[in-house]
Amino acid sequence: MAMGPILGAGRRSRRSPMAEINVTPMVDVMLVLLIIFMVTAPLLATGVQVDLPESKASALDQNNEPIAVSVDRAGQVYVDDAPVAPTDLSARLGQIAASSDEPGGPRIFLRADRSLDYGRVMQVMGELDHAGLRRVSLVNTPLEEAR
Incomplete structure (x- = not known):
């Protein structure tokens, strides 16, 4: 449990238990993991980097068997x-x-x-x-x- 300073009038600082959990390190780790996954996920999906052109064509109907x-x-x-x-x-x-x-x-x-x-x-x-x-x-x- 973390201890925080409590200063009294004319007293030295003494340590007392702090009832809060510091979540800042956990948030930092989670943000780093999120960035890593956001960068690596597109690289895993395609093997060759291709800059595809844009098109107004609609998606192909893949329901019909050839x-x-x-x-x-x-x-x-x-x-x-x-x-x-x-x-x-x-x-x-x-x-x-x-x-x-x-x-x-x-x-x-x-x-x-x-x-x-x-x-x-x-x-x-x-x-x-x-x-x-x-x-x-x-x-x-x-x-x-x-x-």
Whole structure:
């Protein structure tokens, strides 16, 4: 318990118990911790420092699942794991574009085997474009997983 001086008339100072708790050191420590966390938290969230531009664009709608279009090693096209005959591909992609109310169609993830001819992948991309599906993303494997 802390002792504080009490001065009497003509007396020497004597120590008596003080009934207050000094919280100033605790507040100082808490402010230092707050500053440390405020500085380090943004550094933990991103690995690469990038100065992003501002935009008036609205956030993307992430509720809708993308449609996966895959082309295997033999050149067979699959739409969401269902095989599609080359003659039916245009009609199937047209159905997908017609059923979507999003501008540019739904998101399409195009996955193609690395051993495929570049021309075969471009044929599928041409069919996607002809059907009006403009939101196509090419899927790859990150470099660490490829090894």
